[in-house]
Amino acid sequence: MEELPLLPSGILMQTDFITPEHEVKLLHIFQHELEWPARSGRLSLHYGYTFSYKTFGIDEDIPFKPFPDWLVPLLPTTEGRPPDQVCLQQYAPGTGIPPHVDTHSTYDQLYALSLGAPVFMQFRDGVSGERTDVDLVPRSMLQMSGDSRLHWTHGIKSRKTDTLPDGTVRLRKDRWSITYRWLREGGECECGDEKLCDTAQRRKGVEREYRWKQYEEDAKKDETKTVTVM
Numbered sequence: 001m002e003e004l005p006l007l008p009s010g011i012l013m014q015t016d017f018i019t020p021e022h023e024v025k026l027l028h029i030f031q032h033e034l035e036w037p038a039r040s041g042r043l044s045l046h047y048g049y050t051f052s053y054k055t056f057g058i059d060e061d062i063p064f065k066p067f068p069d070w071l072v073p074l075l076p077t078t079e080g081r082p083p084d085q086v087c088l089q090q091y092a093p094g095t096g097i098p099p100h101v102d103t104h105s106t107y108d109q110l111y112a113l114s115l116g117a118p119v120f121m122q123f124r125d126g127v128s129g130e131r132t133d134v135d136l137v138p139r140s141m142l143q144m145s146g147d148s149r150l151h152w153t154h155g156i157k158s159r160k161t162d163t164l165p166d167g168t169v170r171l172r173k174d175r176w177s178i179t180y181r182w183l184r185e186g187g188e189c190e191c192g193d194e195k196l197c198d199t200a201q202r203r204k205g206v207e208r209e210y211r212w213k214q215y216e217e218d219a220k221k222d223e224t225k226t227v228t229v230m
């Protein structure tokens with residue numbers, strides 16, 4: 001894995017994580033052997049613990065699903081243990097994923113393998129408004145760490161073409177990605193980013209509730225005072 005020399009910091013990439021022949025076999029499995037949800041847009045299949053689109057954490061009601069044979073050789077080995085949650089997604093041309101950060105409290109490390117057609121992923125710093133487009137080339141493994149993981153959002157524009165830096169217009173084609181997530185020990189993130197971190201936001205919420213309680217108590221004292229004066 002090599003860190004890309006750009007902002008945000010912390011984007012690591014390994015091109016040719018698998019061979020083109022291996023990729024052909026995987027795409028055949030994705031297209032002919034897997035059962036996908038019957039709907040349009042971005043499609044997802046989950047392995048290990050299931051991602052919850054309600055809490056953006058883990059769906060506690062669905063038991064751990066063992067990794068299928070085709071997935072095992074695609075698991076990153078650099079975290080010392082296999083991921084807890086793996087998500088295979090299919091993007092037809094025109095589909096994307098809105099800008100987001102993967103939930104800080106639930107997940108720690110985050111990797112994504114790209115297969116099929118290339119696409120640009122856009123990283124955005126909400127503070128400065130700065131944006132960076134990273135070309136996710138097929139067969140590359142991406143790791144989002146540091147700022148790219150916690151303090152910049154990432155997303156894929158829903159559109160049918162991408163324009164390359166030299167002005168060439170590239171047509172989108174079918175793309176698949178495999179996202180790997182490791183659960184964060186303790187379930188709390190200490191980054192303190194109140195814009196993007198759910199732990200920081202929750203703590204701020206608790207504080208706000210506490211301040212509100214104080215305010216109500218002070219208001220009661222005032223009432224008492226008023227009653228006394230009258």
Ligand SMILES: O=C(O)CCC(=O)C(=O)O
Pocket residue numbers: 087089097102112113114136154177178179
């Ligand atoms: O498709 C990808 O490469 C990444 C998708 C993503 O950001 C996510 O599933 O959280």
Ligand SMILES: [Fe+2]
Pocket residue numbers: 100101102154
């Ligand atoms: Fe993500």
